[in-house]
Amino acid sequence: MLIEVPPPSHHKHSYDFARMVDNMDMGNIQIVTEGARSLERYLLGRLDGISMGCWLDTLDFHVAAQLCENFGLLLTRGPKASRTETTERQWLEAGAAGYDVLRNGPDQMVAALEELRMKAGPGCHTYGAIAGSFLTWLSQREDDAAFNDIRQRVFDYILRTYPVLVGSTVLRIRCERQRVYSLRKGAKAYGIDERMLRHKLLERGDISKSGKSGAITYRRYPSRETLQQLADETNGLLRGFDAADYLGLDIHLLRTFVVERLVKKAGEMARNAPYFQREDLDAFLGRLCRQTRPELEPANDEVSLIAATPVCQCSTVELLHLIFEHDIPLRCAAGVSPRFDDFLISVERVKTAIGQSSAGAISMSEAAGKLGVDTATIRNLVNAGYLSAAPKTERSSERWLVVDEASVTAFGEQYISAADLARELRRDTANLCRELYKNGVEPLVFNGNNRIIFRRRDVN
Structure with a gap:
């Protein structure tokens, strides 16, 4: 039994009230x-x-x-x-x-x-x-x-x-019309990438993630109006792998282009995963398209931009900087919608530009041609101090090595490759080397697997 028990001083008939409850079970009364x-x-x-x-x-x-x-x-x-x-x-x-x-x-x-x-x-x-x-x-x-x-x-x-x-x-x-949606069903209903929608809802504060589990708390389920707004906003946005596929690139190369500011990213999702606007990707491809010369006659040494990097011994980023700075012409093998690997470039034009990038410098390929050796030997000659590397521009990487032309000329006046010597003497290279060894003429010794080089004074 529930009963209010007021203080006696507040009740005029406390005596009568007491008589009324005489027969009640007082232990059952709850105040x-x-x-x-x-x-x-x-x-x-x-x-x-x-x-x-x-x-x-x-x-x-x-x-x-x-x-x-x-x-x-x-x-x-x-x-x-x-x-x-x-x-x-x-x-x-x-x-x-x-x-x-x-x-x-x-x-x-x-x-x-x-x-x-x-x-x-x-x-x-x-x-x-x-x-x-x-x-x-x-x-x-x-x-x-x-x-x-x-x-x-x-x-x-x-x-x-x-x-x-x-x-x-x-x-x-x-219910005649659904007004709000879960993340997954909203993404499907409005054609939005689910990860992108999650990122946008986190940005808006409509959802939050807790701790390491990443469980989602819905502060607000996205409404039809919100989903339509985000669908319009994200139209043309691509995640990293989709953007790389759109450009025809490897995802790692795309990330490098972003760091070098060759391609603009629209933002980042969780774990620094970038996303891109389609118009920014088109702007990058458009920049390459403006380098094309339809009237240009095809060169015999044309290769794709990706294939040009190992031949020219420079990175893809360095290659692009060379193209834009030296206005190297390109040809496009595709039609209306080219991708990165559809653009072709002359290897010789790239090598010429590499030499022009540093005053008084030539590429390793040009140095190798002057001395009658290969580029690996040129690199080893630089490392051993026989040749001097030219100062590199700020954007160049360690793979882009250019050689001081004066040091190459000076080296060529004192040394000659076995191949060039055999050509001058109209001899077989292997037989000539055996004969020189037999007569005590020693080749130049330096680290690495190199082409054979002799001092001119030893073979004159």
Whole structure:
């Protein structure tokens, strides 16, 4: 039994009250706190014709009473609370909790439902898991028209908050149009890359990720309007691998181009994964297209840009800088929509440009041609100090080695390759070398596997 026991000084008939409770089981009496009687006082006031000037006053008496109790039961006992197992005291506490929220209007009811949803934490929670007991009770009020406005308000909240499918029934009301979507279904419905959509929703703060697990908390499910906006915004955006395929490049080479600012990225997703606008990729290809000369006669040494790098012993980035700085003409083997590997370049033109990039410098290939050796021997001669490397530009890498032309000329005046010597003497190279060895003439010794080189003074 629940009973309010006021202090004797506040009761005119304390003696009569004491006689009335003489036969009661005093151990069963539970004292009711003042705070748990807020709904009771409100309802008694309504019966006495007192208006509180709140939203509940606009509802029928039984609607206001039941709504406060059952909404309060959700707040105090949770979404799995059983109405049949709720005690009298729990009903009283639930009614007070519901009244304290609902007296402030229907917006506060919605705000309380939203707070319960956010407290649920990461994951994709259903509205039943958040407010099951309250929704079950409200759906059972369909035969009472006095509850229709409440049911419609909660129905509208659920549809704009949870991804309810078309044809589903919520609170005995049919859903005719889906208003919000989960990430995966929204991406599919609006043709947005799922990772891109996740990135955009994280940027907007509509979703958040927790800890190492990466579980998603939906602060707001994306609405139809949001998804359409993001679909328009991301139209033409490509992830790294898709952008590389669009350009006809390896993904690692594309990343290098981004670092060198040859290709502009639109932004980054999680773990520094870049994404690109199609128009920026087209701008890069367009820059190459402007280097093409349709009237140019094909050269015998034309190769693709990728194939040119090992032949010219420079990186792809260095090759592009050479093309743009020295206005090296290209030819295009493709039609309307060329990709990177469709552009052709003359190897000789690249080598000439490499030599021109540093004053008084020539490429390793040109140095090798002057001395009658291969480029590996030229590199070893530089490392051994017989030849001098020319100063490199800031953008050059270690693979792009140019040689000081004066040092090559000076070296050629003192040394001669076995191949050139045999050509001058019209002798077989191998037989000539054996004869020179037999006569005590030693070749130049330096690190690496090199072509044979003799001092001119030893063979004159």
